Each structure stands twice: as structure tokens, then as C-alpha cells.
Amino acid sequence: MSTEQLESHDVIVVGASLAGLSAALYVARQGFDVLVIGMDLGGQATLATEVENYPGIPRTSGLSLVDKIRSQVERFGGQITYEEVTSVEKLNSGFKVKTNMFSYHTKALVLAVGKSPRKLKVKGEEEFKGRGVSYCTVCDAPFFKDKVVAVVGVGDEANESAIYLSKLVKKAYYILPTENVVGQSNIVSQVKSNETIVLLLNSEVREIRGKDRVSSIVVYDKSKKELRELEVEAIFIEMGYELRTSFLSNLVKLNEKGEIVIDKLARTSCEGIFAAGDVTDVPYKQMIIAAGFGAIAGLSACNYLLTLKGKGIIFSDWKKL
């Protein structure tokens, strides 16, 4: 199939995340034709119920923020379609983007596929999501002040989650599959000496139970080989994030975490491909930073298109990452 038969856009943004929408806003406002392809509008950002650190907006929710940016994208003529990108192929001229439904051609790509929390994959997890099952301790801990909760995971993020919870809750069961707490030594010792944290080592969560909301979890002790039911009002699942970048690994350089390596102009290792947001190796996962780097990626994509027309200035040298 030749590229001429494909629906073509100046810029395709993969991922309707906050970073992706911000990129599209900038591309559309510069007068280029842009299509955002994503499965869910807003991604991770929509999970944040209360946002107080987005400069310029004293208080909002992730959902409201995302919806405002969507309306800005559309006002400037950007299009959004809800499909799943399954592959990206480099052509002689531009790229071919395949989704579960169609194929598209584009001259420049912005990758903003975000990340999604790794699931526990046990009974009750989907059912009680947002009703006691949380993937964001910092977001949801304040709802369980003086309650009994559980946290499950392993490593620094789970350790920090347990410490964070211990300042608020009455008791925090910390369920780990390992024989000891692992992570940075100073944080491990804080976990071990914390009286609010009850360590359940060598253990696995097998089920989450409840009626309307979480009321208990079933934990299996691998050394004792026995099941226990613990009454908790919430379970914080801190098992890290999954990046949907494996389908891009032939195209752009990823770091050891699977994050896309970018420079400060949001350029990836592949000419014509830019990236922004949680999927990149910028270590701070904050909405304002996703929005800022989204804007950078959008403007860089526009500059790249101008370069192709012999008009750009800054992309005479595609720096090798």
C-alpha cells in the first residue's frame, strides 16, 4: 500500500495524555494539521481529584484541566480520535501509524502515550477501583485519615508510599513478596522502625473483598503457607508503572526503564519523532511539566516541518542522543 492512499496529517500525536493534548494545541495554533490518536482522554492526569500545584490555577481536578485543554485543541482546529496505535513504521518520507482501525501517514510524530499503573491482577481489583483500590498514594491517602489500610508493592516507591501513609492512617499493612524490605537503606530503616507500618513479608495479596467499597483483603503467607483475611478500608497498589513503549523500541532510544530518551527540545533519537510527558525520561511526573514539554514537543514538530520546507532554523543539526 503506498502512502498516498493513507489519510495524511502534518503531525500525529500518539496518546491523548495531558502532554499529547498540549502538543496538539501548539501544533494546531501554529496552523499545522494535527491528529491526536489516543485510547483514553487525559490518561493518568484524570485520576487526580485535587490539583493545587498547576501554576496559574489555584485549584482544579485533573479531569477539568484535561477537558479545558481538549477544548483549546479543538478551538484551534486540532482533531482527536479514539483508537489504539498498534505500530509505527518509518517510511522514506515520514511515518506510517497503524491503529486497531485504520492506518495514517504523517511527516512528524509526537509520542505522548503516558504510562499506566501496573495491576495486581487479583479478584476485586477492577470492581473496587476508586472505591478503596488506589494506584496513587499521594492522591488518595488523605481520604483514609486514621483508618486501617494496606499497601502492596516492592522497592522505593512502595516504601515511600508506606511511610507517607504512616503519617496519616491508624495502621498500614505493608505486604511484600520478598523476605525483607528492599530499597535505599535510609528509607528501608525508616520503614522498619515505623510503628504504624505492619510488615507482612513473604506475602501476597490474593483477593480484595467488600460490598460497596473495600472492606478486607486476603493475604497468603508463603512461608507459613496460610491465608489470612485483614480488615482494611483501602489498598494502595504501588507496583510501578507500565510503559506502552515496546512497540517503539526499534524506532527510538529507550532507557533501562523503557522510557523514551529526549533532549530539552523534546527530540528523540529518531529524526522527526518527538516525545513528551510521563513516557519520557524526564523524571518528574507532574502535570505542568507534561504541559510544558508537550508545548516544546509541539513547537519542535512545527520547526521540523519548516525545516523540511527549507524554512526552519533550529533543526539543521539533529543532535544524536
Next chain:
Amino acid sequence: MSTEQLESHDVIVVGASLAGLSAALYVARQGFDVLVIGMDLGGQATLATEVENYPGIPRTSGLSLVDKIRSQVERFGGQITYEEVTSVEKLNSGFKVKTNMFSYHTKALVLAVGKSPRKLKVKGEEEFKGRGVSYCTVCDAPFFKDKVVAVVGVGDEANESAIYLSKLVKKAYYILPTENVVGQSNIVSQVKSNETIVLLLNSEVREIRGKDRVSSIVVYDKSKKELRELEVEAIFIEMGYELRTSFLSNLVKLNEKGEIVIDKLARTSCEGIFAAGDVTDVPYKQMIIAAGFGAIAGLSACNYLLTLKGKGIIFSDWKKL
């Protein structure tokens, strides 16, 4: 004078620009003690009367945006003081920041001094600022639709300003000191072929006149050696920007434009010093990018402080720029 006698802060942000305030918001919210030292609140951002491309805020003004961020900084306990920083000195431990009034000590610095438009330095310029004298074509051109205006400057920015104006105004005098239009060839030819643009080569603006607002300018033709008075309702001064970075040149690496070189974590070439906003070598001067990189600089400063306490993760290697 020993550092113990100086007022000390965990982080000092030099510059109350949008980037500086965003950095301070993040530092303060992380629980560190932060002082912003600046001469004018908001800097360049406050000149923008209509902002429609800040993701999440469909329509605002630069002034309103800056005031909201200031209130967020203060809500989280950040302090702002209006002084002029005159020097920054690296000490054995941290930095000494001298202002026109006091001296301070800090462990980490965020440089966000912004930029200021270069002045024409003629009679009437200060008097009619904001009343026909503009330093931002994109911001103010819409106010002079179908009017006669002037633009002064040389090079790509002035050329683009003239082209931009020509789409809106009745006539645009373009006053250049050079014998020809200089800049990128495709843009130069657009300027030359544009019927709305009246080129006044080899010429200088000598005075700006008016009563309440600009009504004319006095232009000197260097080849004919004569003065002319031209009736205009506005003069757009597009002579580039001045960066107040010379006092930092011994401390951090600057590029050929005098901009502070940073990496994507907002680190400068000097350990413990971060930078964000228009003063850096990030080429896109946009509010959302200033806010995003401000947040990065703030979080990086916090991480640096944690590193000093042996708790940080990401700054074990201060990458050399």
C-alpha cells in the same frame, strides 16, 4: 563576613518571572524554605494582554496568570522580596547572593531573571510606552488594525514583525539602519515584495512624538542627511532582548546569545545552580514552557538539597554540560 551572619534560605530564586514563581511554588510545596528575589513581578509575561495558549486556561492575561501563581507561592509559604540582585558568589558551602539592599546565603539557586526588550533610547519612548510604543508585535498589533504604524529593528525578528503587521495594518514603515534588509533570504524577499511595508533603509528613528498617544515619529535618513516626520499611531520596537546574565558569566556557562545553558533537568554547568525561563537556551519563549521548566528547576533544586543530605537519588552524577 561569615555566612553565618547572613539571612539564609534553602533555595533562592533570582527573578520573580513566571518561571521563577513556578519554581518557588514547587520548592515551597515540597516543604523547603524559598525566597524569590526580583525587581518586577512577572517580568515579560505581564506584557501579554491576551493569552489563549496556556494549556488549561482558555483565556487569560499575563498579569492575571502571574498574580495567581504569586498567590500559590505565598499559600505554600514561599516569600517574595523586591530587590535587585547585583552579584552571586560561590562559597565553600552554597552561594552568597548580594542585592542592592542586603546579602543572603543559600544552598541552591534557581536563576530565572528573564529578559527585557532592548530600548531604542530616544525621546518619547518612555513617555508613550503602552500608548503606541510597543515591544511585542504579536501582543499589540491587533490594536492597530487598518492604521499606519512603524516598526524599527534589524534582522529576522524585525522582518517577521513587519510581515506580521502587514497582514493587519494599512501601512507599516519599516525603519532600518542598514543599506538593505538583512536576515533569512526567504523572509527578506517576503519583506521586499510586500506592498504594505514601506522600507526606509539607512535610517534611524530620532524621536517619538504625540499628545496622549503616539502621533508621529521623526526619522533621519543617513544617506540624504535629512529629517522626516511621519504620522503613525504606533511604533513597534523589535530590537531583540537584553539578558541580565553578564554578572553570572563567571559562574555558569552561557551560549553565544548570553543565554544560560541548561539540560532537561534545568541544571546549569555549576553544581547547585538551576535555571528556567527566557534566560535559558530553551529556544521557545512561551509561558507554559517557562512554567514547566520552572517546576523542573524547583524540583531539581529540592532533589539537590536531598542529595546534600544523602537522601537524593538523581543527582549522584552532575552531568557536565
